[in-house]
Amino acid sequence: MIIEIWTKEKYSASEEAALSKRLGHAGLAVEAARLSRLYKVDGDFTAKEFRNIASELLVDKITEKFSLNGRPHGLKGAYRAEVWLKDSATDPVGETVKEAVEEFSGKTARAVRFGHAYYVACGSELKLRHAVGKTLVNEIVNISRIEKI
């Protein structure tokens, strides 16, 4: 199960501007950008338990929202870039969340991995791929995929 968490729109302007600026450094003209944090939780939990983990453990309810079924991003013709650490790379956030999930739920999580999803509205997939490769992804430690949504 992938739990996707993002900052509510009224608080997200600065992180979105920072993402646009970062991609802009790599030559991409960004029309709009959103970003989410992803927690891939691998364990025998029910849908209700996953929802509880998200709402009671991982989300700051005042500033953030979450979804278990993907985020309604509100961008037309945008691309989604998903970035994870490779399984062979230490994931300190994932490991810490794994311990927290176990203490919270009383059940064992086989693994938790942490990643990001970036939603970017721009004119060129080719330029986006280049910009993501130069700013958000290091192939030595990351895996990623980009898809049009």
Place this chain on the structure above:
Amino acid sequence: MTDPMLNFTTLNAKQLAELDSACGWSLNALELAEARRYFKKAGREPARGELETLAQTWSEHCKHKTFSGPVSFKAGGKTKKYKNLFKETIVKATRTLNKKWCLSVFTDNAGIVEFGDKGKWGLAFKAETHNHPCAVEPYGGAETGVGGVIRDILGVGLGAKPVLNTDTFCFGFPDTKMKMPKNSHPPERIFRGVVEGVRDYGNRMGIPTAAGGIYFDDGYCLNPLVYVGCAGLLPVDKIDKKVHPGDLIVSIGGRTGRDGIHGATFSSANIDEETTTSAVQIGHAINEKKTLDVIMRARDLNLYNAVTDCGAGGFSSAIGELGSETGARVHLDAARLKDTRIEPWEIWVSESQERMILAVPQAKLKKLAAILDAESCEYCVLGNFPGDGRLLVTHGETSVVDLPMAFLHGGVPNFEKPAVKRVVKINSKTPARPAKTYGHILKDLLAHPNICSRHSVITQYDHEVQGGTVIKPLQGRYGDGPGDAAVIWPQAATLDLNDFAGFAVGHGFNPALGKIDPYQMALQSIDEAVRNLLCTGAEISRTAIMDNFCAASPKDPRVMGDLVLAAEGCHDGAIAYGAPFISGKDSFYNQARDAEGREYPIPISLLISATAPVEDVRKAITMDFKEAGNPVYLAGVCGRGMGGSVYNDMTGPGNNYITPLDMKAAVRLYTTLLIAIKKGWVAAAHDVSQGGLAVTLAEMSFSGGLGAQIDLAGAVKEDGLSALELLFGESPSRLALEVAKEHETDFLKLVKGLPVKEIGHVTEEPALLTGDAGINFFREDIHQLKARWHRELI
């Protein structure tokens, strides 16, 4: 094809080199031949683990073969021979000075000096580099660099409590026009990743990151330099450590995985397009915090006899080092693993992070285990230190390593390296009068990446955690001016709120000088570091310094020549300032090669980190102007030359003459000024360094929200000095001082006979007006100056 490991003793030189390359050992031909000779004599073929152990132990990273080896240096038709360059320069200075307040130097994971006046505490200080990993994976490389140097402090003596992290970085210009090789990271990305790594690790560990710097030069585009430092306190009765025969080998902290294999040998290689991924990893600060908490509790209960960190080389290095006299029996099957798909030799050399090795008496294991469990810190008992001087490593029934410690630590062959002095053409003609106005030049300098505000980096770090950062990296009326040094009140370690003893940490660094004259670079870096400490009111007669050299390939005699000159500068500077080296590190092969075979070496780079005690942190001062009407003084002589200046970097080649440092005059000047600062007569002090005097005065003005009216006619200067050199030259040993009006008479009596002259006064009007004997150089609004300086670097 036959496994070459099975007939190692019969391989020829070419085959040995091929094997070395395939295994990523970075051993040279002499070392490979010595290994072959040893096993031939022993009458057997080596196990993979044994060759891996030799590669780790004999690596440049662990043995520092270049700096501690013989060198033949040629300069101007003369040749000077060194048997051990490090001992004959850096160590020699410390031995000559023989300061009794140096408690442990060059023998442990960090240097230790006395702290406070009660004889109870020692201050441990260490700086490391993590350059190669940061070039490949900036975030993970920086994180693990910080984690590593913190472990050095945890592993010094019986463990010190970290109270300060430092960070100094060198990157290519973020907007570089340099054509980069295909697989390289752009400098802006490296910069961002490194800052985020340092931030996340330091902040999560609860250690303030409060001193350092950032330097840009396109020579660092492919090889960034990431200097990370840490200071900590430990009781003086916890400095000595000794492994006793029979002690158990206990590994605590993180688990062992395949990550970070060959980190030590990777540091001895040029980075190229084929650089492997296993040499870098991501850190886990929370695991290290658990380890820190365990060590502090167990240390105070005397639950172990010795400790060291697992750094480069992993278990092989840490256990090998602790057991260098006693030998060690290691059962790798007892190690806690991240991944079961790992070979025994990989467990032995893995550089997985956040691991410490303790030598624990059998009778104390139970108590230690209780603390480990209480802190949720994993551990395993890997074996013991038997006392027979032999290293025997097994996994189940399989022998992984069976070597005498004497060969492991004393068998590495070394050879004389040639060094030559580079010839640099010096242009000492008076600099041409610039086309732009001086005010315009000042604004451009303030916006230059090597001068502009670092707030967008500094504010990402938690520099307040532990509640002891008295003089902060950002200073002044608005908390955003550029400080010279940090002052720390380590009450979080001493737990004594009535003792106001603290310490200052500052740095000196200027590779632009090194491109012209590495000897002067070293001298002036020491001078700058001491001056930065002085600007806070630290007791500079008790300055302790550290050297961190970074250079390109030592196979190039010119690189070795630069190293020799800088090392000689270190010796002479340390002696003149009475500042012993207490620790240091070197990093070579900071040289990248692209697919076409083009080489990208860095310039010779030397970071001097300095610390000195502050008797009462409540009396420490900052650099911002405090009160209108106070006189402004310039201390030191304005010398000729624009060599190594930021102005030259901005405008291109021209006058590159460097004013030589007059060390005796500098020490005499600083000693007197410290008296004035301690008496409370000086309201603000700021060193004249990058950008020159105009930049110094501008920074003092806008940081204090006050203007200044300056007439440089009174400044002490060399004959024939041009206005450009006076305003923007970077000659050494100068400070601008704001003197409290009510103490001016006393101040003048004190500095009589010294090159200290009044150059103006602080004004309420927010403008910096600067001239010389009636000639107006510029008049600039301080808010506009600040706006140019206050750039978002990241």
